[in-house]
Amino acid sequence: MAKRITSTFKPFKLHQKVWLEATNLRLSYPSSKIAPKRQGPFTIQQVISPWIYKLNLPSDWKIHPYEVEGIVNHRYRREGLQYLVKWKGYGHQENEWIHEEELTRFANELIQEYLKSHETSPKTHLTLKKPTRKSSQKR
Structure with a gap:
């Protein structure tokens, strides 16, 4: 046994x-x-x-409870889509780029509002494949 x-x-x-x-704290x-x-x-x-x-x-x-005031911008990076977040009670110098997956966990409705107000919704990041040679183009 x-x-x-x-x-x-x-x-x-x-x-x-x-x-x-x-280990998981982002300190200065x-x-x-x-x-x-x-x-x-x-x-x-x-x-x-x-x-x-x-x-x-x-x-x-800044580990205390926080609130997102709004989404200011978005950008694409190799890791995926990121949103520039404005924190409530903090100045613009404290704005932070947050990955889409992380932001959807606690501010999904703000993302939807941001997308509606900007008309051009961020498209998923496309990876382009290298064109393959056709058999007629072989040396």
Whole structure:
């Protein structure tokens, strides 16, 4: 019979101080190599579930709840379609290019409004194939 693995996981408690893994945070370091691996300690404000916690984070991180004020522009990149987003409560210098897939998760109705107001909806990015030689053009 297989041996059962027991976990030593203990849920955190309200107002407890914890460290935050920083691998997915976009902080202002010139390189990820010199950025700290963890940030904190931060105080737990709310226990949502044993695995989800609301932390008291610094306001300059811009990780707090945010709202999209509008879509300013769009462009095509190799990765696909991107929209220039204006954040509510922030200046135009804080506008940010967001990939279409990410933006549709939380602002799909704004994308539809943007497309209607601009009449020329962004077409999907086409990749052109290199023309093949015809048998009559062979050397």
